[in-house]
Amino acid sequence: MDADLVARIRAMPKVELHIHLEGTVGPGTFLRLCERHGLRPPAETEEALREQYRFRSFEDFIPLYLAIQDSMRTAEDFALVVYELGADRAAQHIVYSEVTVTPYTHIWQHKGIAPEEIIEGLEEGRRRVREDFGVELRWILDIPRSLPEPATAWTTDWAIAWRDRGVVALGLGGSERKGPAPRFGPAFERARAAGLHSVPHAGETAGPESVWAAIHALAAERIGHGVRAIEDPLLLAYLREHRIPLEINPTSNVLLGLYPSLEQHPFPRLWDMGLVLTVNSDDPALFDTTLTDEYIRLVSTFGYTWEDVVRWVRNAADAAFLSPEERAQILAEILELG
Numbered sequence: 088m089d090a091d092l093v094a095r096i097r098a099m100p101k102v103e104l105h106i107h108l109e110g111t112v113g114p115g116t117f118l119r120l121c122e123r124h125g126l127r128p129p130a131e132t133e134e135a136l137r138e139q140y141r142f143r144s145f146e147d148f149i150p151l152y153l154a155i156q157d158s159m160r161t162a163e164d165f166a167l168v169v170y171e172l173g174a175d176r177a178a179q180h181i182v183y184s185e186v187t188v189t190p191y192t193h194i195w196q197h198k199g200i201a202p203e204e205i206i207e208g209l210e211e212g213r214r215r216v217r218e219d220f221g222v223e224l225r226w227i228l229d230i231p232r233s234l235p236e237p238a239t240a241w242t243t244d245w246a247i248a249w250r251d252r253g254v255v256a257l258g259l260g261g262s263e264r265k266g267p268a269p270r271f272g273p274a275f276e277r278a279r280a281a282g283l284h285s286v287p288h289a290g291e292t293a294g295p296e297s298v299w300a301a302i303h304a305l306a307a308e309r310i311g312h313g314v315r316a317i318e319d320p321l322l323l324a325y326l327r328e329h330r331i332p333l334e335i336n337p338t339s340n341v342l343l344g345l346y347p348s349l350e351q352h353p354f355p356r357l358w359d360m361g362l363v364l365t366v367n368s369d370d371p372a373l374f375d376t377t378l379t380d381e382y383i384r385l386v387s388t389f390g391y392t393w394e395d396v397v398r399w400v401r402n403a404a405d406a407a408f409l410s411p412e413e414r415a416q417i418l419a420e421i422l423e424l425g
């Protein structure tokens with residue numbers, strides 16, 4: 088692959104819309120958090136832990152994810168994780184990110200933390216990231232769709248309460264089969280009435296019917312993943328006509344077994360059909376990837392050009408929940424390079 092193109096991708100200002108905070112915690116930080124709370128990590132050294140991080144299957148992924156989650160127990164822990172995420176954003180020139188946080192799972196798993204502590208930690212981290220690195224973060228509060236109630240009402244209440252503390256949208260994650268979208272219609276309606284945006288995951292662990300439900304029952308403004316729309320021509324036409332952006336996470340889809348390899352990922356078909364696609368990293372620490380790597384992999388696998396890459400970043404800036412002034416500023420930075 089053209090070394091000059093790789094260098095340009097690394098240096099360009101970028102925007103990321105689909106990344107889970109808990110999935111950004113690397114082995115070093117995880118060990119630090121375990122030490123802080125006297126927890127026994129799954130491996131004693133960073134090296135050995137790195138081995139555990141090497142993704143093998145979904146069954147291995149969940150316990151590690153839960154262990155990371157359980158190690159985040161205080162406002163300081165959240166602030167630390169956010170600060171490290173900010174440092175990573177700066178290194179990758181990701182000027183703006185919408186970061187998904189699933190606070191209910193922390194409460195559910197570790198009863199000791201209060202909701203106020205979570206948002207205080209997030210906001211302290213966000214403030215320091217802005218000051219030290221000049222990068223901007225916003226939050227998407229995610230309902231874990233397969234956890235028992237009161238997960239839904241609880242998450243919706245806090246998302247609305249924290250609107251002026253960086254929360255821009257209500258999300259919906261977890262097993263699409265165990266938690267079909269229509270069940271969450273009233274919660275999303277309440278969030279939208281309060282001025283929040285709607286960004287459910289759909290069309291990842293279930294097929295096109297799940298994407299239709301996210302559109303009809305939740306008024307989804309973007310679809311987290313949505314790749315399985317490829318199985319329904321009518322849905323593809325609808326997504327294109329209504330310009331509903333898809334948040335594509337190529338490496339995540341391959342590692343979680345949706346597609347056997349990147350070569351067989353529907354990205355090129357969706358792109359050629361004129362859908363609004365954005366590129367994202369989902370859980371970069373757990374999938375051993377970065378947003379920059381995702382761009383480079385797509386370019387090297389499918390032969391995309393610099394113009395395509397600029398369009399992906401522009402799509403993300405256009406689909407972001409920014410004020411018109413913020414969007415104009417980010418687009419100007421991107422276009423300066425184009």
Ligand SMILES: [Zn+2]
Pocket residue numbers: 105107260288311369
């Ligand atoms: Zn996700």
